[in-house]
Amino acid sequence: MGEAKTKPTKVTAAAFIARVPDPARRADAEALVKIFKRATGEPPVMWGPSIVGFGQYHYKYESGREGDMCLVGFSPRSTAVVLYARSGAKGEDARLARLGKHTSKGGCLYVRHLADLDVKTLEELVRASADHARAQHRPPITATPASKRAAALAPKTPKSKPKSKTQRVSAGRR
Helix, strand or coil: CCCCCCCECCCCHHHHHHCCCCHHHHHHHHHHHHHHHHHHCCCEEEECCCEEEECCEEEECCCCCEEEECCEEEEECCCCEEEECCCCCCCHHHHHHHHECCEEECCEEEECCHHHECHHHHHHHHHHHHHHHHHHCCCCCCCCCHHHHHHHHCCCCCCCCCCCHHHHHHHHCC
């Protein structure tokens, strides 16, 4: 398996945003940094060349592929700002209905102008999504079941010697 392309970089979010060519898109990105930072309590970190991410979680698929990704984030693209703030959190559909003018595809929301959104609802959406992702991807807590603890504390009894291959074969012929 190849290495994940989307990973934290050394480029600062501020430097990336300063290079966004469209002044309106750049202003929206600067405002989104404040909203996402307030909602998550996390600093902005560049993930790959164009995603401003907040927080981090580790994922592992059944296929064995695993990696790290930001909890939530956004990317100021030329035609729209892409918001990565959908996690299936409780109440997400109601928040999306109140959010304002946007389109969605998969886990992404596409917004032409931040002014088209209800900023308070956006912050609620980002906070809920980050909290949900944190809860879903929290490392599992492994506890030893009571039966295993009891077995571990029980006095050790000597094990019988394993049968040789000939004893096993002849025992099956009886």
